[in-house]
Amino acid sequence: MTAGSPEEADRLADTVVGRRLAACAQIVGPVTSVYWWDDEVNRSREWLVLFKTTAERFGDLSGCVREVHSYDVPEIIAVPVAMGSGDYLNWIDRETNL
8 A cells, every 4th residue: 555654654653553454564765656537647756555465355445545644545455475485474374364
């Protein structure tokens, strides 16, 4: 997902990881986003927040983001993991199921 400021990105990461909806959050930025909104093309400086979670926790994570995000329509998407280290994937599972 994206956030409009580094402070919001930090708050989202702290909230989601603090609730154990993700084992990890990575904040990247700033990035430039170009997108349609209100019938015009916009350009914004944003911070990308990547959450490491399980498919089972996605619904709860999505609900949490909707609850605390400042955007009317926050970017909430899932990218499937085709392969990964067993140890790493087990860690994500352990940290999000406590």
